[in-house]
Amino acid sequence: MSQFFQIHPDNPQQRLIKQAAQIIHGGGIVALPTDSCYALVCHLDDKSAVERLRRIRGIDEKHHLTLLCRDLSEIGVYARVDNRQFRLLKAATPGPFTFILEATKCVPRRLSHPSRKTIGLRVPENAIVQALLEELKQPLLGTTLILPGDDDTPLTDADHIREKLEKQIELIVDGGACSLEPTTVIDLSGNEPELVRQGRGDAAVFGL
Numbered sequence: 001m002s003q004f005f006q007i008h009p010d011n012p013q014q015r016l017i018k019q020a021a022q023i024i025h026g027g028g029i030v031a032l033p034t035d036s037c038y039a040l041v042c043h044l045d046d047k048s049a050v051e052r053l054r055r056i057r058g059i060d061e062k063h064h065l066t067l068l069c070r071d072l073s074e075i076g077v078y079a080r081v082d083n084r085q086f087r088l089l090k091a092a093t094p095g096p097f098t099f100i101l102e103a104t105k106c107v108p109r110r111l112s113h114p115s116r117k118t119i120g121l122r123v124p125e126n127a128i129v130q131a132l133l134e135e136l137k138q139p140l141l142g143t144t145l146i147l148p149g150d151d152d153t154p155l156t157d158a159d160h161i162r163e164k165l166e167k168q169i170e171l172i173v174d175g176g177a178c179s180l181e182p183t184t185v186i187d188l189s190g191n192e193p194e195l196v197r198q199g200r201g202d203a204a205v206f207g208l
Contacts (some may be wrong), residue, residue: 002166004158009033009176012131020171021135028170029053031145031161032132034068035125035176036096036200037154038161040169041068041142045108050141056168058148065111066098066120066131066183067139074139075099075121078106085188092186094125096179096200100187111141118126118189128175144182156180 003023005016010135024030027049029042040056044067054060069075072089079101081089087100103112103119112119121139124130135142145155147164155161158174166172184201186208187194193206 002162002169003171004162004174005171006174007128010119010127012128017128017131017135018190019055020132020173023171024132024136024140029056029168030171030173031155031158031165031169032128033126033158033175034096034129034183035094036144036179036181036183037156038145038158038178039066039068039142040145041140044111044139044141047110050111053141053143056165057143057146059143060076061110061114063143064098064100064113064118066118066122066142067107068142069121069123069139070130070133071123073100076121077146078104078139079119079121082105086143088186088193089190092201093123095123096125096181096183098122098183098185099198100185100189102189116189118187120185122183128173146182154182156179 007016024043027046042053067078098120100118107119156178162172179200181200184199185196187196195203195208
């Protein structure tokens with residue numbers, strides 16, 4: 001049975017953030033709001049939690065999971081970023097964008113795309129996520145909270161998420177209203193930016 005935390009969207013209660021971090025360290029999967037829609041997240045290095053997260057979402061290893069990072073410098077640890085890519089990232093972070101980049105050796109091989117060796121990364125503009133990342137001192141691994149059969153429609157209401165997932169995940173964070181749109185996904189691994197999914201972020205920043 002899931003725990004259910006009501007966390008203030010602008011001033012997250014540190015006591016609850018610490019408890020959420022402990023749940024993640026213990027192998028838990030957490031549903032939490034971001035600056036786009038709700039996401040399912042778990043510990044980067046927890047293989048069984050990652051496998052369980054994929055099962056809940058109904059996705060295989062070819063579906064990019066996303067590293068939620070604190071800032072650009074943390075992205076640089078987990079992805080190869082040249083000067084051109086850095087300028088593009090700087091113009092759009094933090095914000096509702098997910099970037100596909102070549103993974104570094106800091107990313108476990110089982111998490112990167114099996115043939116392309118790429119990974120999704122983002123810097124969310126959300127106080128709850130940022131507080132949790134600061135507490136953990138490392139990225140979270142996450143994916144948009146879309147359940148199998150929901151026609152790419154993300155879950156955005158904490159009570160609805162509780163109804164659907166309370167027996168499958170360890171914690172649901174109610175952080176108030178959330179966007180109905182997922183992130184905009186931009187592939188920066190090639191010579192030119194490529195729009196993979198149009199979401200909440202304005203792709204015009206990348207000339208798309």
